Amino acid sequence: MGVVNNKNKSFARGARLAQLGAGLAGSYLAYQLQRPFLSDEKQKSRRQSLNNKQATSVREELQNLRGPIMKVGQALSMQTHALGPEWIEQLSALQMQAPPMHPSLMRAQFKSAFGKYPEEVYRSFEPKPFAAASLGQVHWAVTPGGDEVVVKIQYPAIREAIESDFTLLKTAGFAARLTGFLKDSIVQEAQRGILEETDYLLEAKNIEYFQKALQPLDFMRTPKVYRSLSNGQVLTMSRVPGMRLDEFLATKPSQELRNRVGASLMRLFFFQLFHVKALHADPHPGNYLFNLDGTIGLVDFGCVKYLKPEAIRCYGLFWSREWLHDDDLYAEVVHTVFGRKAAVKDAHVRRVMKEIAGFYDKFHPLTPNPPLLDVGDPKFMDSLTELARTLIKNKFLSADFLFLSRTESGMCNLLHILKAQLPSTKIAREYIPVITNK
Amino acid sequence: MKEKPRSRKEPKPRTNKAPKPGKRDENKERTKERILDVAMKLFQKHGLDGTTTKQISRQAGIAEGTLFNYFKTKEDLALFFFQKETDSLIEWFRGEKDLQRAPLAEKLFAIIHRQLEYLEPCEDFIGAVFFRSLQPRSKLSPLSLESQEFRIKYLKFIKEVLSEAEEEKEIPPLGDLGAYAVGLFYIGIVTHWLHDPSNGKQKTLAILDRCLQMGTRFVKKEGWEW
Ligand SMILES: Nc1ncnc2c1ncn2[C@@H]1O[C@H](COP(=O)(O)OP(=O)(O)OP(=O)(O)O)[C@@H](O)[C@H]1O
Numbered sequence: 001m002g003v004v005n006n007k008n009k010s011f012a013r014g015a016r017l018a019q020l021g022a023g024l025a026g027s028y029l030a031y032q033l034q035r036p037f038l039s040d041e042k043q044k045s046r047r048q049s050l051n052n053k054q055a056t057s058v059r060e061e062l063q064n065l066r067g068p069i070m071k072v073g074q075a076l077s078m079q080t081h082a083l084g085p086e087w088i089e090q091l092s093a094l095q096m097q098a099p100p101m102h103p104s105l106m107r108a109q110f111k112s113a114f115g116k117y118p119e120e121v122y123r124s125f126e127p128k129p130f131a132a133a134s135l136g137q138v139h140w141a142v143t144p145g146g147d148e149v150v151v152k153i154q155y156p157a158i159r160e161a162i163e164s165d166f167t168l169l170k171t172a173g174f175a176a177r178l179t180g181f182l183k184d185s186i187v188q189e190a191q192r193g194i195l196e197e198t199d200y201l202l203e204a205k206n207i208e209y210f211q212k213a214l215q216p217l218d219f220m221r222t223p224k225v226y227r228s229l230s231n232g233q234v235l236t237m238s239r240v241p242g243m244r245l246d247e248f249l250a251t252k253p254s255q256e257l258r259n260r261v262g263a264s265l266m267r268l269f270f271f272q273l274f275h276v277k278a279l280h281a282d283p284h285p286g287n288y289l290f291n292l293d294g295t296i297g298l299v300d301f302g303c304v305k306y307l308k309p310e311a312i313r314c315y316g317l318f319w320s321r322e323w324l325h326d327d328d329l330y331a332e333v334v335h336t337v338f339g340r341k342a343a344v345k346d347a348h349v350r351r352v353m354k355e356i357a358g359f360y361d362k363f364h365p366l367t368p369n370p371p372l373l374d375v376g377d378p379k380f381m382d383s384l385t386e387l388a389r390t391l392i393k394n395k396f397l398s399a400d401f402l403f404l405s406r407t408e409s410g411m412c413n414l415l416h417i418l419k420a421q422l423p424s425t426k427i428a429r430e431y432i433p434v435i436t437n438k
Numbered sequence: 439m440k441e442k443p444r445s446r447k448e449p450k451p452r453t454n455k456a457p458k459p460g461k462r463d464e465n466k467e468r469t470k471e472r473i474l475d476v477a478m479k480l481f482q483k484h485g486l487d488g489t490t491t492k493q494i495s496r497q498a499g500i501a502e503g504t505l506f507n508y509f510k511t512k513e514d515l516a517l518f519f520f521q522k523e524t525d526s527l528i529e530w531f532r533g534e535k536d537l538q539r540a541p542l543a544e545k546l547f548a549i550i551h552r553q554l555e556y557l558e559p560c561e562d563f564i565g566a567v568f569f570r571s572l573q574p575r576s577k578l579s580p581l582s583l584e585s586q587e588f589r590i591k592y593l594k595f596i597k598e599v600l601s602e603a604e605e606e607k608e609i610p611p612l613g614d615l616g617a618y619a620v621g622l623f624y625i626g627i628v629t630h631w632l633h634d635p636s637n638g639k640q641k642t643l644a645i646l647d648r649c650l651q652m653g654t655r656f657v658k659k660e661g662w663e664w
Contacts, residue, residue: 109640155644160640344660
């Protein structure tokens with residue numbers, strides 16, 4: 001009983017964190033779009049003009065509409081610059097979910113998208129989906145050559161549906177309250193971003209990029225795209241073996257295995273950051289598949305962020321904490337986190353910087369021979385949540401940095417649920433380059 | 439009142455178990471199908487009005503005069519097309535084992551999608567026919583007696599499908615009204631389909647799915663749940 005309880009608690013904490021993480025995501029839109037339009041004063045007054053009640057009621061309205069409009073809510077939740085934290089939390093709770101397709105609709109849609117019926121294309125095709133995707137659903141199949149594959153199929157006309165959602169958003173009465181303080185161009189940019197997600201060929205490109213880039217990590221398994229069996233609405237890829245996290249935990253893996261898997265996840269994070277220089281930015285636990293031999297499958301490359309050098313450097317600084325004793329590096333970090341105009345000596349800024357240092361002292365202690373970090377410890381997660389909350393309330397400059405935080409939170413969430421204990425400092429040192437004042 | 443010369447000659451046209459037709463009838467039916475096949479291809483290429491009876495008869499390998507023995511007008515040809523469609527639809531549906539166990543919304547989706555698929559290769563022709571059927575004097579008009587035969591066959595078939603769902607307690611008894619509603623809905627969907635500019639006409643698929651899901655839920659709950 002105690003076990004179940006603990007697990008639930010872990011999951012609940014993870015969920016809270018994931019919400020925050022989702023709120024942190026994608027603020028590159030704000031970075032790109034918001035700055036030219038809103039002065040700091042205006043932004044402040046607008047933020048104050050909102051209250052939680054309003055935020056909740058708009059979320060409820062969007063929730064009632066269901067369908068693709070929720071994607072819009074999600075996208076708007078990424079506008080951390082435009083919306084106050086109360087909005088971000090409300091809107092990011094929306095989960096986009098296309099309606100399920102029964103076998104007849106799935107076949108019709110496949111034919112419409114691919115020109116043939118699935119049974120004409122594959123040796124065998126399971127008409128019942130095994131998983132839902134945000135824009136469609138996922139089926140098992142076997143290629144004519146006998147390979148076991150996974151086929152992701154988009155719900156019909158989802159692109160058009162999203163487009164009309166945006167039209168609605170721009171015109172309907174309830175949206176006025178949102179659009180009243182959201183510039184048209186922001187909505188436009190959110191629309192562009194979402195529409196990009198509807199193109200599975202872009203995802204295919206991301207998969208291929210990561211498949212190559214992650215090759216040095218022998219514990220990672222990524223899918224292979226079957227180009228001739230894919231297009232913008234149908235994505236065929238090799239089946240990545242593994243269990244979902246809860247299934248994996250149900251096998252009662254030993255502490256040793258959980259530690260090994262945890263260390264691998266951490267290596268994956270650092271390797272992406274400092275070598276691939278791009279992040280698989282959807283930390284949803286369903287995207288990781290676990291095996292008893294310690295290998296890890298990674299799927300869902302719909303959301304990949306290619307990072308700018310400044311963000312990577314700033315992150316390296318967080319870990320190295322060189323900035324604690326170097327004024328120039330300190331200023332660099334402040335400017336990356338708070339924006340170019342931020343006053344380095346500002347009391348609030350100092351407080352946040354101290355919180356950042358405090359968190360990394362726990363995550364990555366610089367003392368000689370630190371003990372294993374117990375990520376299963378709720379206190380560790382609470383300090384991470386606290387830091388994320390503090391950061392979310394501040395104006396970010398670098399969108400890349402936001403993706404980074406989000407992925408880091410996602411990784412910690414997985415490590416926490418795994419109750420992994422790891423030599424975090426040792427692992428970090430394997431990857432983090434020495435950063436000096438430039 | 440217009441007559442229905444062909445059905446008068448055929449012994450029992452409305453029963454489901456068709457009697458064994460004689461050799462002559464069989465040949466006649468085959469010729470009609472050949473003419474239809476040829477005509478559809480020509481309509482697709484040259485349009486309904488751009489196709490001449492001469493072209494049709496030449497390609498079907500019959501004399502132009504003989505053609506009129508089979509079909510007096512292009513509308514008769516269209517009527518034959520829809521009769522064929524209805525027959526093949528019913529035959530196909532009964533052969534789909536998995537579909538028999540599917541929920542009503544999926545059954546109706548599959549049926550209407552199958553109809554659209556049948557229409558697909560001759561979309562232009564259907565568009566023209568649809569337009570014509572709005573004229574009250576047209577044999578294709580829903581009110582014309584000529585068109586009643588295949589329409590009633592279709593409605594009876596839909597009623598059967600609905601009755602199965604009624605028996606399974608999936609929906610409350612609807613009587614004939616349900617079949618009429620589906621029939622009207624089908625016409626609406628075809629109209630949407632004809633004008634659907636979306637990629638692969640996917641909007642029609644989405645609307646068809648959404649409406650049927652909503653409609654069956656509506657009927658099940660015997661009203662809207664607000
Ligand atoms: N190659 C694969 N091998 C095995 N399982 C897979 C594979 N691809 C996807 N899946 C499973 O299908 C689920 C949904 O797929 P995916 O995450 O790609 O869809 P999505 O539309 O991006 O959904 P979301 O954004 O909600 O996670 C995954 O969580 C995973 O469990």
